[in-house]
Amino acid sequence: MIGLLHLPPELHALIVQHLLVTDVLGLKLTCAYFYTLIPAPSHAELLQAESTDWARHRDVFTCRYCLRLRPAGQFADRMLQRRRGRAGRNSSKRFCIECGLKPREGTARYGPGAQVTIHGAFFVLCLSCRQFRPGAQDRFGRNTLECLACWGQRDSRRRGEGGQEL
Numbered sequence: 554m555i556g557l558l559h560l561p562p563e564l565h566a567l568i569v570q571h572l573l574v575t576d577v578l579g580l581k582l583t584c585a586y587f588y589t590l591i592p593a594p595s596h597a598e599l600l601q602a603e604s605t606d607w608a609r610h611r612d613v614f615t616c617r618y619c620l621r622l623r624p625a626g627q628f629a630d631r632m633l634q635r636r637r638g639r640a641g642r643n644s645s646k647r648f649c650i651e652c653g654l655k656p657r658e659g660t661a662r663y664g665p666g667a668q669v670t671i672h673g674a675f676f677v678l679c680l681s682c683r684q685f686r687p688g689a690q691d692r693f694g695r696n697t698l699e700c701l702a703c704w705g706q707r708d709s710r711r712r713g714e715g716g717q718e719l
């Protein structure tokens with residue numbers, strides 16, 4: 554790596570052009586110099602990198618908004634399945650939870666009450682507190698639109714009022 558750094562920037566740029574997308578991404582992260590020299594990968598390049606063994610091994614996926622390869626746990630399960638899955642026809646439409654929770658007009662996002670499953674666990678963008686938290690299930694085991702805390706509060710209030718249910 555030291556020897557490589559002694560080459561002129563033009564040569565670095567040339568070398569980068571001949572590397573695989575995943576190698577370029579790896580090189581970009583090795584030091585501040587390469588981080589600045591190598592342009593941020595495009596959405597298409599990330600999707601290309603995503604279908605390599607390198608990405609499969611690390612279980613990372615592309616987000617269309619933050620343009621990063623992120624671990625599977627940063628996405629809703631359904632964002633990683635079928636057409637939105639790795640190399641799927643709609644993989645370019647996939648976005649991570651963090652981006653999904655940022656309100657931005659004109660783009661696909663999670664709204665209040667959105668129910669998201671991550672690695673099989675139920676989360677909700679709570680209708681009451683507007684926080685993204687583990688979601689509550691009602692007594693029939695159905696997913697609700699509230700987080701555990703809000704649902705629990707309401708539940709105990711309900712009991713305090715003499716057990717009247719909606």
Ligand SMILES: [Zn+2]
Pocket residue numbers: 616617618619620648649650651652653
């Ligand atoms: Zn993102």
Ligand SMILES: [Zn+2]
Pocket residue numbers: 679680681682683684686699700701702703704
């Ligand atoms: Zn809540």
